[in-house]
Amino acid sequence: MAELTYREAVAAGIAQEMRRDPSVVFLGEDVAGAGGVFKTTAGLLEEFGPDRVVDTPISEQAILGAAMGAAMTGLRPIAEIMFSDFFAVCWDLVANEIAKTRYMTDGMAGCPLVIRSGNGAGLRFGAQHSQSIENWAMAVPGVKVVAPSTPADLIGLMAASVRDPDPVLLFEHKALYPTKGDVPDGEIVDELGKARVLRDGSDATVVALALMVPRAMEAADMLAADGIEVTVIDVRSLVPLDTATILASVAETSRLFTVEENPRLCGWGAEICSIVGEDGFWDLDGPIVRITTPHLPLASAPKLEDLALPDADRVTATIKTALG
Amino acid sequence: MPLSGAPYGEHGIVLPEPFDESLKDAPIDLEVRIELFRKQHEIRQLEKRIYDLFLQGLVRGTSHLSIGMEATGAAFGVALRRDDYSFATYRGHGHTVARGVGPEPIIGELLGRATGLVGGKGGSMHLTSVEHGMMGCYAIIGAHLCIANGAAWSAKVRGTDQVAVAFFGDGATNIGAFHEAVNYAANYRLPTIFVCENNLYMEYTPIAEVTPVKHPAADRAPAYGMDATVVDGNDADAVYLAAQAAIERARSGGGPSIIEAKTYRQGGHSRADPGQYRPDREVEAWLAHDPIPMYHQRLLDLGVGEDRLTAIIGEVAAEIDRATEAAKSAPEPAAEALWTNVWADGGSQWRN
Known part of the structure; x- marks a missing residue:
């Protein structure tokens, strides 16, 4: 048992899955060299290298498109949308493309990917960087939606999301990043759909x-x-x-x-x-x-x-x- | 007043350049050319059949035909390797055929049958066949350019030399996703090939009225440090040569390409559109610049017998007739199909 912050749990959860499965890749804005604007992904570039941990341009459609195309062809991408408010500029990829691919192809193609994002208020960022958009996400058939509240749940639900064969939107709460919690030793894998x-x-x-x-x-x-x-x-x-x-x-x-x-x-x-x-x-x-x-x-x-x-x-x- | 300088609705007529007769001598095997001929006929005849099925009231919803634009799809269909990836638009019947999908599942899909390519869940605008490398037809302009990058990236990460091709129209060059995708591909030197089928009209509006450059895709390429190729999109040989070069470049790590294929849709944008906004002189000129009779003549000039070409046309026609009858007699999807394949477990459950 160790005590981790919710912030540290993000990198721990991603790293656990990247160590387990070489097809897991991670991309987003400022996530690699800078370790994330919330410092949630520090150390991943150093451990997994620039082929698997990718700093992208400020191009949310390109990010989610890259994740989707990679997911359709054998990779297990984790994409970061820095603030969940930014889903508004790439909602086409989420709602029209990623969510509907399996149904529209009658099961022929799927998008096993995770989109993780900093969600919620409490940091005094104003109306465009503070929204809780989990209800937007759950309104779209074809995506799974999780929002952990503790470091252990974050790691476990991240693992469950990465291993899930369908697209998962994982909302981290920005105001929870400094909070601490006990995290069991060893691999942590939780289950989606369990309150x-x-x-x-x-x-x-x-x-x-x-x-x-x-x-x-x-x-x-x-x-x-x-x-x-x-x-x-x-x-x-x-x-x-x-x-x-x-x-x-x-x-x-x-x-x-x-x-x-x-x-x-x-x-x-x-x-x-x-x-x-x-x-x-x-x-x-x-x-x-x-x-x-x-x-x-x-x-x-x-x-x-x-x-x-x-x-x-x-x-x-x-x-x-x-x-x- | 649009930037083109012409008053709205009075755009200049864009006429085709004459076919480049020297392409007859291009280094393309005759059997490859026969395949280009066959694929163009497969697309043309299927699209004409789909149009007939509209008129009979059997195809519902909308549909976007590529009559007049067959050469580009056919050329890439021949040039690509089986395990390469194609991403097309809602005008994607031809690109699907070009990757080797037969007419029966396509017609079945358009007729809403259980035997449809995607079980009746996609329809005209969402044909997909992963086993053929046809990774989907995408009906929201621009997104699939970004998605094609993902397939290209995946090929790189997995260490294969597969390439991904995104076909799109001239209208797509004015949406943000185009610019995000091209910048992204160029920056990471992804094996993505961006193929603009410039048919001069975004939907009903001439692209020249809403775009300040002459070549809406190619002229944007320098902004991303890329060269672009502009080809006669109605000449299968011209497109094939451009495709070969771009594929070779992508496979060998040389990065992405932009190809702008100049073409014309002989009909309207979609089923609802008679295309009457197009000047008669322009339509007539492009009807005369039809890819299919030109290619027929080119093969005759190369010494292929008329009997061989006629036989191919007949084979294609027979297969489309057979496929039409099979699709018409196929059952509609079972009611249970409504609930399947939202999730990978085959179901649609969202609560316990």
Whole structure:
């Protein structure tokens, strides 16, 4: 067991897979020589060389096109899109090409690749470098979507994503990069489509993702101090989605709260609420409540950004009010 | 006022240059030329059949024909090695045929049959046959130039000498992905061959009205440190020679190439377009610059008997007739096919 930062876990996860499989290659802007603008990929160029760790021009379409064409012809590329906001300039490759290739070719061709990206707010970068876009991604049939919240999950889900025969978008949360966590020794391989129950409580189920997971856990502590015990579930994977774990928990607690960083409309929690509303309706004792960033662009000023994102106080207050 | 100087809608007429008769003496084996002849007929006759099937109401959706543009696809189809990669556009029937895919799965795909090349899930704009090196037809302009780079990069990393060819129209040269792809390929000296089939019209608008250079692909090449070749895209020999040179360069580590093949689509952009925006004089001149009768005459001039050429045309026609009937009588996809092959496990499950 070692303690790693979430930042260090990125390179550790990529390196684990590159050591295992020579067909794994890695490309992106400033990822090789500079080790990544968030220093997440330091050391990879030195270990694996410039043929497998490639600094690209600022050309997101060229990056994802290269990853896709390589994936179709025998490699297992990992591509970095530096900030997830930049998916907007290469969405054609993601939504029209990579996601649809296997279906449009009726299984003849596939894109076993990983696109990893720095997602989310908290760094005061303003509206174009802070978005949580996991809900854009999950709206497109044909891509898998994961968003780990701890260093161990990051390594394990990176490995599962690289080994998956289908395209996976892996969202790292930028505000989690300095956080630390225990990482088991040896190879770590996780599973896509498995949520994790982090805390058990009988009064409500709280479902969260990425940066919202530690905030939900903090809220759970605050609620416990007031005698309210909640279950906290880290969704981890939006596609495939572990609805069974969520539905089983709601069957126990009878109440559901989602804690989402994405802006309100069509956030991932809306899909979970819809599923619980359809499949778990008779287990519910009260309204489902979504706690989200409002439907706003994000502001840069710390005070305004902090007001926009759900925090432990807001989660706590919302749950207390809803539970009466 | 466009940069070309002509008032909007009054673009200059672009007429073909006469065929270069000296290409008759080009160093191309006669059997290679017979193959170029056959492939051009395979494409022309298939496209004409697809057009007939439209008129019969059997082909739904849209379709983009390459009648008049067969020489480029045929030339690359002959010049490429079996394990090389082709990436084409929504106007890709011809490029698919050129890589050796038969007419039956193509017609079946257009008729929405279970026997279609991709099971009815792709349609006219998404023909793919990986076993033939036909890595897909891409219907969003520009993306596949970037994707072809990936296949080229992969060949380099895997240590093979395969090359990747991206075919695209003149309109694609004004989208960002073109410039990203060419810069990327040039920078990493990838074995990618960019083939612009310049048919003078981006869709309905003349390319000259929206582009400040004469050769929309070739004139951009110097910006990326590349030379480009402009060829008569209606002369299979001219394209074949250019293809051979570019393929050899790519295979030997010399990096990417841009070829601009000047051609003309004899019909409109798509099924919905009668192409009436084109001046009569221009259309007539290009109809007279048809790649297929010219090549027929060239082979006669080279001493090939008319009977041999007629026999090839007849073989192709018979196969297309047979394929049409087979496709027409094939079943539609089973309802279950809707749910298959989203994922590699064959299914479409997104939740448990």
